[in-house]
Each structure stands twice: as C-alpha cells, then as structure tokens.
Amino acid sequence: MARTRPAEVTGYRNDGVGTAVALINAVTTAESPAETLGPLLASFNFKVDVPLTSDEVEALATWARGLRPVFVEDDQERAIGLLNEVMVDVPMQPHISDHGLGPHLHYGRPGAGLVDRVRANTAVALAFVLCEYGGGRLGVCADAGCERVYADISRGPRRRYCSKTCLNRNTVAAYRARRSVPQGEGPA
Numbered sequence: 001m002a003r004t005r006p007a008e009v010t011g012y013r014n015d016g017v018g019t020a021v022a023l024i025n026a027v028t029t030a031e032s033p034a035e036t037l038g039p040l041l042a043s044f045n046f047k048v049d050v051p052l053t054s055d056e057v058e059a060l061a062t063w064a065r066g067l068r069p070v071f072v073e074d075d076q077e078r079a080i081g082l083l084n085e086v087m088v089d090v091p092m093q094p095h096i097s098d099h100g101l102g103p104h105l106h107y108g109r110p111g112a113g114l115v116d117r118v119r120a121n122t123a124v125a126l127a128f129v130l131c132e133y134g135g136g137r138l139g140v141c142a143d144a145g146c147e148r149v150y151a152d153i154s155r156g157p158r159r160r161y162c163s164k165t166c167l168n169r170n171t172v173a174a175y176r177a178r179r180s181v182p183q184g185e186g187p188a
C-alpha cells in the first residue's frame, strides 16, 4: 500500500490525513478487504488490538464512507459543511498525551476506543487541511478507472492523481492521443 510521508499538519504524531486517505481507499475500493483495517491503522501508529471486532470494522467502514464525499466536493464551503456534518457525532476531548512519543495532542476522549480515536484524529486532520489549504486539495483521482482519493498538501501545483502510477498512465495516454491526431488540414 502506497504511503505518503507523514504530514505534521495537525501537530499530532499520527498522520491523520494519511490515515483518512488510506482508510477511505481501503473501504471504498475493491483493492483491500475490510480485514486489513487493523494492520493498516497500526501502520499509522494507532494502538490496535487485533483482530478488530466486526462492529469496529463496520463502524470504521461507515466512517470512511461518510468522509469520502468531503474529497469528492471541490468547493471549500460545501466540503466544510460535509465534514462538519459527520464530525458533530464524534466525541472530542482534546488533551495532551505522551505514551512514549513525546507530548502531543489527542482529540478524542482519554481512553477512547479505536473507532473514536480514528474518527477524532481523521476528522480534525481533514478540518486542518480544509481550513489551511482549501477544498481543492482533497480530491478523487482524475484517472477514469480509479476511485482512490488523495490529499495534496504539497506546496507545488495542485495534484490530480492518487499516485505516480495513475499520473504516468494518463500522461502516456495523453501523449499518444496527441500523436494520433491527424496532421493534415493545417497550413503547409
């Protein structure tokens, strides 16, 4: 599974933006079964007791499906509205924690279960992206056959593809399409 470098946009030691993207892609594309959510979250530094219960898997899938429209929506105001709608149900109680990583901010309640920790962490991380970078930085891959979402918090020009693989495939296709356009008709 492709991982971007952890981004410190939230000041949290977990990469909440990366977690949201990976979780949504795992749940809403056919490429990874729900059973992989435990290891996936562990790879983002969440403390996970494996295997996840079926209730946890279902709750995480529901959460991911609720977050996806925020990526689909390009308009900042509407994206904010969508995120606010799902965020309202997430129990939040910001507090500083350490657990061996150095002091850092947790957004969920102390002792919260995995699902609420993931919900709080990903919701706040995406909120930071929407506020600081605008709605166009959370997107769905421009490849016609790809359903994956991405978050683009780089300084460069806006990204449109989920991965280098999709970018390269489309760059090659666009090049071939240009080359196959008939050259006649123009002035000699």
Ligand SMILES: [Zn+2]
Residues within 6 Å of the ligand: 013, 097, 098, 099, 101, 104, 106
């Ligand atoms: Zn922590």
Ligand SMILES: [Zn+2]
Residues within 6 Å of the ligand: 141, 142, 143, 146, 147, 148, 161, 162, 163, 166
């Ligand atoms: Zn893609």
